[in-house]
Amino acid sequence: MYKIMTPGPTQVRENVRMARSRECTNPDLDPAFYEYYKETCELISELLFTRNEAFILDGEGILGLEAACASLTEQGDKVLVVDNGIYGKGFADFVTMYGGQVTYYTAPYTKAIDLDEFEKYLENNHDFKYATLVHCDTPSGVLNPVEEMSRMLHRYGIMTIVDSVSGMFGEPIHVDEGQIDILCGGSQKALSAPPGLTFVTVSEKAMKTMEKRKTPIASFYANILVFKDYYKNQWFPYTMPISDIYGLRTALENVKAEQNSMWDRHAKMGEMTRTAVQEMGLELYLENGYSNTVTVIKVPEGMKASDILETMKKDYHIMIAGSFDVLTGQVIRIGHMGENANEDDVKETLEALKHTLEKLRS
Numbered sequence: 001m002y003k004i005m006t007p008g009p010t011q012v013r014e015n016v017r018m019a020r021s022r023e024c025t026n027p028d029l030d031p032a033f034y035e036y037y038k039e040t041c042e043l044i045s046e047l048l049f050t051r052n053e054a055f056i057l058d059g060e061g062i063l064g065l066e067a068a069c070a071s072l073t074e075q076g077d078k079v080l081v082v083d084n085g086i087y088g089k090g091f092a093d094f095v096t097m098y099g100g101q102v103t104y105y106t107a108p109y110t111k112a113i114d115l116d117e118f119e120k121y122l123e124n125n126h127d128f129k130y131a132t133l134v135h136c137d138t139p140s141g142v143l144n145p146v147e148e149m150s151r152m153l154h155r156y157g158i159m160t161i162v163d164s165v166s167g168m169f170g171e172p173i174h175v176d177e178g179q180i181d182i183l184c185g186g187s188q189k190a191l192s193a194p195p196g197l198t199f200v201t202v203s204e205k206a207m208k209t210m211e212k213r214k215t216p217i218a219s220f221y222a223n224i225l226v227f228k229d230y231y232k233n234q235w236f237p238y239t240m241p242i243s244d245i246y247g248l249r250t251a252l253e254n255v256k257a258e259q260n261s262m263w264d265r266h267a268k269m270g271e272m273t274r275t276a277v278q279e280m281g282l283e284l285y286l287e288n289g290y291s292n293t294v295t296v297i298k299v300p301e302g303m304k305a306s307d308i309l310e311t312m313k314k315d316y317h318i319m320i321a322g323s324f325d326v327l328t329g330q331v332i333r334i335g336h337m338g339e340n341a342n343e344d345d346v347k348e349t350l351e352a353l354k355h356t357l358e359k360l361r362s
């Protein structure tokens, strides 16, 4: 077994694993499960600082992103896709798939979105139904000021979909203050439940927009609207993965028990990692906008990412990650989010990385 220090999936605490082994009822037919699901959704809303309703969908983070786009997009809708990272750009696929017309706001991948420049752009370009934003773009580790951006977009009546899959619970996110219409999260990042679930919080405006569509949502599984009256009707659109939801609930309760010191813990681990890797002579990929959930490091000259990752696994039993798409082979990533973000594991990982580099240099 490896020590998992990847930016998702992350380590899973024992109480979450145990919760998943609890005896199951029939989640379609047992009213007690409807209560449990509703309370779990309410806990999600509470932890994300919103009065908006939350829904848990049966699929990984990607399903949340697709469902948000599928549910809001009608043929020909104009959508602003903020692209300063791989997930940022990737939103365009879901928008076009459901008939939307994409306009990119493209900015360097090595920096957080500059709010002044973004505001200037919006002054002249604001004919959009909604915009897609990414909080922490995990392949590069950049953290965008999505609350401020979302508020700016709202001044022009533009709704927002925010992917905070790898940001939330490791970095502050306030849905209501940020006026975020649909916020997407996943089970397997800072929340530290196993992969398998996504959840979305949905504003009244977004919900009304879905209800008033001229054309039906072109999906069943990636359709947020089918969840709307589940409680009133005691009817889920499909059978809920009850054991996954037991695990998710316990992971959410772990976050609640830690309150806001969760953010301090992540800030400390992020800072410690960035300082240590630079002391080893390594270079960070980013110029600014470091997320405290993941550190992204340039592969040193003359070395191969795959050799670093293999040595870390083989000699130290620690799994860190490379990256993908345009960053393939260029960077390595340490995921210090959720359960991974503890001093012992982070120190052990940094020590192992130091020795790995020495071995590969000699």
Ligand SMILES: *Cc1c(COP(=O)(O)O)cnc(C)c1O
Binding pocket: 008, 060, 061, 062, 063, 087, 134, 136, 137, 138, 163, 164, 165, 166, 186, 189
């Ligand atoms: C992990 C992640 C997702 C979800 O991806 P999965 O393949 O479903 O795990 C979405 N957005 C971001 C920014 C992520 O880090």
